[in-house]
Amino acid sequence: MKLVLDEEQRQLREAVRAFLRAASPLPKVRDGYDPQVYARLNGELGLSGLIVAEEYGGAGAGLAELAVALEETGATLLPGPFLATAFAAIALAATPDKELLGGIAEGRVTATLAFRAGASGGQGVLDLDGAAARGTLERVLSGMEADVLVAPARLPDGGTALVAVDLAGPGVARTPLESLDLTRGQARVALDGAPARVLGPAPEVGDRLCVALAAEQLGVMRAALEAIVAYAKIRVAFGRYIGSYQGVKHKLADMWCKLEQAESIVRYAAWAADESPDELPEAAALAQAYVGRACFEVARDHLLLHGGVGYTWEHDAHLYYKRAKADEVLLGPPRVHRARLADLLEL
Template sequence: MKLVLGEEQRQLRQAVRSFLAAASPPPKARDGYDPAVYARLNGELGLSGLIVPEEYGGAGAGFAELAVALEETGAALLPGPFLATVFATIALTRVPDKDLLAGIAEGRLTATLARSPGGAGHLADVTAAPAPGGGVAVHGELTQVLSGMEADVLVVPALTGDGAVLVAVDLTAGDLTAGGVTRTPLETLDVTRGQAHVELDGAPGRVLGTLPAGDGVSDGVGDRMAVALAAEQLGVLRGSLEAIVAYAKIRVAFGRPIGSYQGVKHKLADMHGKLEQAESIVRYAAWAADAAPGELPAAAALAQAYVGRACFEVARDHLLLHGGVGFTWEHDAHLFYKRAKADEVLLGPPRVHRARLAGLLEL
C-alpha cells in the first residue's frame, strides 16, 4: 500500500493547482461553467483523458493520479461537467467505446452518467428497443442528471429484451427538445454545478455493450465513482480549511487575531484532524482501485461514509468561524458549504454507505 504521493503525482498536483488558481479560482465558481476554461484544462493538462487507456488517446493513468486532480478541482470549486465526465469515463472504461473515449480524451466531448435517484447503483428506469433506422430508441425519465445541461453525451444503463446494456444518447442534436430528448434545468443547492431533468421519448441511442451481471452499474463502477467523489470532497475540505485558517490570521477582535483564541484554535485543530484522516482514507481507496480490487468495495464505502460527512462538517464550521461575513452572498463561504452538502448526498447519504460498510465487515 502506498499512501504518499510520488514525485510525478506531486508535479501533477502543482500543475493543476497553478492552472486553476489563475484560470478558475473559487470566486469565479459563482459565474458557472466556462467552456473556455474546460477547453484549456483538457488542452493544456489533458485531465479529461487522465484515466482513458492509451489505446484511445488518453494518459492511461490510475486512480491515484485521478484523485490528485480531483482534489485540486474540488478545492477550486471548479464548475461544470468535469466530475460528471469522470463518472461517465469510469463506466466507459468497463464497457469501452472507441469514439466516446477518444472524444473525451481529446476534450471534444463532455459526458454524464445517469444514476438512479438513490445513487445506490441500480438501473435507471430506462428502456431501449430496436429502431427502424438502426440503433435503439430510448425511453425513460431521469429526474436528476448531474451536469445534464452541459454534457454532450448521456451514458445510461437501459433494459432491453436481451438484458441490461449501456447506451449512449447524443444530447447536442438540435435544441433542448429535439431528437426525442427534453432537458429541463433544475434549481439546485450547489450553484456551481447544475443538474437537469431529462426525458427520453424515443431518443436515438447507440448500444455500447452489455453490462456486467449485477445491478446495472456494477463491476466496480459504483465503487470507483465513490472514490472519485471522495477525492473531490477531500479538496473541498482542504479548501475550506485553508480559507478559514487564512482568515483567522488577519481577522482581529478585541485587539487580537481570532486565531489566537482558544475556542477558535481548538476548532481549527479538530478540522485539521478530519483533513488528515480524510486524506489517508482517500489515498487508500485510490490505491485499492488501482492495485487491490478485492479491498475496493470496503475502501469505497469507508470513503463515502467518512469523507462526505467530514467535508460537510468542515465546510459548515469554516462558514460559522467567518462570523457574520460568512453568511453574506458576496463571500465564498457559502459556495464551499453548498458544494460540500451536494457532494455528501450525490451518491446517497452517508448512512447508506455506513450500512454497506457494516455489511461488508459482517458487523
Template sequence: MKLVLSQEQQQLREAVRGFLRAAAPLRKAREGYDPQVYARLNGELGLSGLIVPEEYGGAGAGLADLAVALEETGAALLPGPFLATQFAALALTQVPDKELLGGIAEGRVAATLVQPEQDLAFDGTSVTGTLPRVLSGAEAGVLLAPAPDPAPGPGGVVLVAVDLAGPGVTRTPLETLDLTRGQARVTLEHAPARVLGRPPAGSGIGDRLCVALAAEQLGVLRASLDAIVAYAKIRVAFGRYIGSYQGVKHKLADMHGKLEQAESIVRYAAWAADESPGELPGAAALAQAYVGRACFEVARDHLLLHGGIGFTWEHDAHLFYKRAKADEVLLGPPRIHRARLAELLEL
C-alpha cells in the first residue's frame, strides 16, 4: 500500500490546481456553473474522461488518480456537474456503455446518478417516478438510475439511462444550502429509458462513490485550513497576531491533525478501490464516517476563527461551510456509514 502521491499524480495535481486558479478562481464560485470553464476543463485537461477506460476514449486512470483531481476541484469549490458526472462514470465502468462513456470522455455528456433507494417504476421502455433531489439535475443531460428489472424471473435491478431533455421529464431547480452546486427535483412521467445492463454482484459502485466524495471533501478541508492559517498570520488583535494566541493556535493544530488523518484515509480508500477490492467496503465506510464530519468541523471552525468578517455574505468562509455540510449528507449522514463500518468490523 502506498499513501504518497506518485510523480505523475503530483504533476496532475499541479496541472489541475493551476488551471482552476486561472479559469475558476474562488470569486467565480458564487456565479454558479460556467459551461465554458467546464468545456475547457475537459478539452485542455481531459478530466471528465480520467476514469473512463481507454477503449472508450478515456485515460483509463484509477480512482487514486481521480481522487487527486477531485481534491483540487473541491478546494476550488468548482460549480457544475463535474462530481455528478464522475459519479455516473464510476457506475458506467461497472455497466459499460460505449455511447455514454465516449461522450463523457469527450466532454460532450454531463451526466448524473441517482441513489438506489429511489422508488422508480420501469416497464421495460419507460420510467415513472419523482426524484426529490438530484445532484446537478438542472445542468446534466443524462440521468442514470437503478430501476426494477422487468424481465421474468428473480427480482433484480438494472441501470437505465434517461435523456433529461427528452419527453416526460420535468426538472425543477431547488434552492439549496450550497450556493456553488445545484440540485433539482426531477419528475419522470413515462420518460423513455434505455437499459444499460445489470450491475455485477459485488461491483461496489456505492463504495466508489463514497471514496470519490471523500476526495472532494479532503480538498474542501485543506482549503478551509489554508485560508484560516493565512488569516491568522496577518490579523492583529490587541497588538498581536491572532495566530500567537493559545486558543487559536491550539485549534489550528487540532484542525491540522484532522487533515492529516483525513488524507491518510482517503489515500488508503482510493488505493483499496484500485488494488484491493476486498478492503474497499470498510475503507469506503471509514472515509465517509470520518472525512465527512472532519471536513464540516474544519470548515465550521475556520468560519468561526475568522471572527465577525467570517459571518459576512461577502467573505468566502460561508461558501466552504455550506459545501462541507452539503457534502457531509450527500451520500447519507455519517451515522449511516459508522453503522455500516461497525457491521463490517462485527462490532
C-alpha cells in the first residue's frame, strides 16, 4: 500500500497548483467556465490526457496521478468540464476509442459521462435503435459545456453498450439547470433520434469514479481549512484573535483530523485502483462514505467560523460550501456508499 506521493507526483501537484493560482484564481471562479483556461490547462500541462494511454496520445498515467490533479482543481474550484471529461476518460479507458481518446488527450474534445448516482438511479439509460439514440438524462454534469456525451444505451437484443453522441448534433436538446454549485453546471439532455456511435460493451467504472470524485473533495477540504486557519490568525474579536479561543481551536483541530483521515483514504483508494483491483470496491465505497460527508462538514464549519462575513455573497465561503454539497450527492449520498460498504464487508 502506498499512501505518500512520490517525487513525480509531488512535481505534478506543484505544477498544477502554480498554474491554477495564476490562470484561475478564486475571484475568477465566479465568472464561470473559461475555454481559454481549459485550453491552456491541456496545452501546457496535458491534464485531460493524463490517464489516456500513450498509444492514443495521452500520458498513460494512473488514477493516482489523476487524483493529484483533481485535488488541485478541487482546491481552486475550477469551473468547467474537467471533472466530467475525466469521468468520460475513465469509462473510455475501459472501452477504448481512438478518435475520442485522441481528441481528449489533445484538448480538442470535452466530454461528459452519463452515470447512475449510486443506488438512487439518478441517471437513465438511453435506448439505441440502429444508430439513433433516444431518451432523457435529467442531470448531466457539465452538459452545456461538453462536446460529446458518453453514455450506456440499451440495445434491441437486451444488451448494453457504451455510445458516443455529439451534443451539438441533430436530435439533441440541452436545457441548463439551476444547480446549487455556481462553479459547475448541469444540464438536462434529451435525445430524439440523435446519431450515436457504438464504442463497445458498457464498462462498470463506478468505483473509479468514486475515487476520482473523492480526490476533488479532498482538495475542497484542504482549501477550506487553509482559508479558515488563515482567517483565524487575523480576525480579532473582543480584543483577541479568534484563533486563540478554545472553541475555535478545537473545531479547527477536528477539521484537520477529518482532512488527514480523508487523505489517507483517497491515497489508498487511488493506489488500489492502479495496483490492487480486488481491494478497489471496498476502498471506493469507503472513500465516498467518509470523504463525501467529511468534505461537506469541513466546508460548512469553515463558513460558520467566518462569522457574519462568511454568509455574504461577496465572500468565497459559500462557493466551497456549495461545491462540497453538490459533490457529496453527485454519485449518490453517503448512506448509499455506507450500505454498499457494509454489504461488501458482509456486515
